[in-house]
Amino acid sequence: MLSFEAAPDVAAVAVKLNExxxxxxxxxxxxxxxxxxxxxxxxxxxxxxxxxxxxxxxPGVLYVVEVIAERFDSLDCAGRAWVVLHELxxxxxxMSGGLRNHSxxxxxxxxxxxxxxxxxxxxxxx
Numbered sequence: 001m002l003s004f005e006a007a008p009d010v011a012a013v014a015v016k017l018n019e020x021x022x023x024x025x026x027x028x029x030x031x032x033x034x035x036x037x038x039x040x041x042x043x044x045x046x047x048x049x050x051x052x053x054x055x056x057x058x059p060g061v062l063y064v065v066e067v068i069a070e071r072f073d074s075l076d077c078a079g080r081a082w083v084v085l086h087e088l089x090x091x092x093x094x095m096s097g098g099l100r101n102h103s104x105x106x107x108x109x110x111x112x113x114x115x116x117x118x119x120x121x122x123x124x125x126x
Contacts, residue, residue, distance in 0.1 A: 007034040013084045024093040030063045043071040044083050046090040077121035
């Protein structure tokens with residue numbers, strides 16, 4: 001059965017990545033959740049919340065970053081950080097409600113960020 005819970009640990013990693021790489025995101029407008037029992041083959045996903053949902057539920061939340069517990073939790077520190085970074089790169093700095101796709105220049109810069117992600121885990125700052 002599918003269940004959801006808040007993921008403050010993922011949010012904490014996101015804050016550190018946002019600061020380290022200067023992503024310029026307002027993470028107060030992003031909800032971080034962990035799902036269990038998903039049939040998805042994904043490790044994580046980023047969703048933009050439709051304006052109608054924001055009006056009814058929480059107008060402050062523009063995006064939801066969901067990690068799939070069965071796949072995400074078994075990763076090492078660098079793997080988890082890499083996945084969270086990948087999901088954050090889907091969110092444009094303008095936080096307009098849209099999502100960036102994998103052909104965005106931000107994703108092309110990911111390989112340059114690899115050492116920084118690994119250093120964060122080596123220094124136990126995550």
